[in-house]
Amino acid sequence: SQQGEEDPQALSIQEGENATMNCSYKTSINNLQWYRQNSGRGLVHLILIRSNEREKHSGRLRVTLDTSKKSSSLLITASRAADTASYFCATGYNTDKLIFGTGTRLQVFP
Amino acid sequence: EPEVTQTPSHQVTQMGQEVILRCVPISNHLYFYWYRQILGQKVEFLVSFYNNEISEKSEIFDDQFSVERPDGSNFTLKIRSTKLEDSAMYFCASSEWGLQGGALYEQYFGPGTRLTVT
Numbered sequence: 001s002q003q004g005e006e007d008p009q010a011l012s013i014q015e016g017e018n019a020t021m022n023c024s025y026k027t028s029i030n031n032l033q034w035y036r037q038n039s040g041r042g043l044v045h046l047i048l049i050r051s052n053e054r055e056k057h058s059g060r061l062r063v064t065l066d067t068s069k070k071s072s073s074l075l076i077t078a079s080r081a082a083d084t085a086s087y088f089c090a091t092g093y094n095t096d097k098l099i100f101g102t103g104t105r106l107q108v109f110p
Numbered sequence: 111e112p113e114v115t116q117t118p119s120h121q122v123t124q125m126g127q128e129v130i131l132r133c134v135p136i137s138n139h140l141y142f143y144w145y146r147q148i149l150g151q152k153v154e155f156l157v158s159f160y161n162n163e164i165s166e167k168s169e170i171f172d173d174q175f176s177v178e179r180p181d182g183s184n185f186t187l188k189i190r191s192t193k194l195e196d197s198a199m200y201f202c203a204s205s206e207w208g209l210q211g212g213a214l215y216e217q218y219f220g221p222g223t224r225l226t227v228t
Contacts, residue, residue: 025150033216042221043201044155088153096141097166098207100153 005101006089012107013092021077021104024062024069030092032065032073036085037103046074081110112136114220116202123192124227131223133202141208142185143217144177146170146198153201160208161187190225191221194195 006023019056023032032086034046049056049072056063062075076083086105090098115134123129134143144156157167159177176188185204189196201215 034134037221040199040224043203043219045216045218048216090153095166096158096160096205097155097168098145098153099155099186102152 003080006087008104009102010107012109013079015079015081015108015110017079017108019079019106019108020081021074021087021106023072023074023101024042024068025072025089025091025099025101027091029067029095030094032072033090033092033098034061035071035088035090035100036061038085042100044089053069076106079108081107081108086107112138114204114218115201115225116200116220118223119221120224120226122179122228125194125227126191129189129192129225131187131189131200131202131225133220134183135185135202136206136218137183137202139204139206139213139218141165141217142177142179143203143205144187145203146199146217147201147222148198150154156187158208165208165213190223194227197225223228 031050033048035043037043047058047063049063060077067074084107086103088100088103090100092098117132142159145153147153155168156167157171174190178186199222201222202220205217207215207216
């Protein structure tokens with residue numbers, strides 16, 4: 001079974017709109033991290049939310065965590081063309097190993 | 111802003127050859143990792159390294175793989191005899207602290223080395 005599943009798999013929006021991506025996981029977690037990956041490039045760390053936190057903000061990013069539903073969401077407000085990338089959630093539980101989801105491909109049209 | 115660096119960015123090798131992928135983690139970080147991403151697939155954990163020893167490894171990290179911190183700055187991944195299925199993007203990551211320190215911290219990734227085995 002997959003630990004991390006993001007939905008939607010792909011999302012296309014216009015600049016200025018908000019983008020919401022969801023991540024569901026199956027096991028317990030200590031924390032959940034969101035990453036961005038531009039095509040063929042490295043992973044850029046966006047935000048970490050711990051299991052005892054419900055919401056975190058960083059600039060235009062807002063992450064929520066609902067441990068009862070085993071889900072997290074990443075909201076990007078006022079999106080820009082430069083936000084075009086794949087976004088991944090990654091979970092950790094009593095281990096330093098991160099388990100990555102399948103990712104959401106976000107396309108922001110100017 | 112400090113960042114993880116990796117060399118080379120691309121490596122092409124023949125099946126059966128040894129390759130060494132190099133990483134320079136962020137300088138004050140104590141935990142180091144290797145992950146890989148086969149084209150079109152998820153990022154997969156390979157190994158974590160702390161206090162000069164492997165702290166955890168995945169099933170992928172078999173006897174063909176080894177890691178080393180040869181000096182105070184570099185962290186390397188060696189594949190002894192490459193196979194076609196080793197072709198992937200290999201990411202190094204580091205974190206300031208980790209589970210053995212009682213908390214899980216952000217893991218910062220390098221830009222990756224694209225390994226192509228022919």
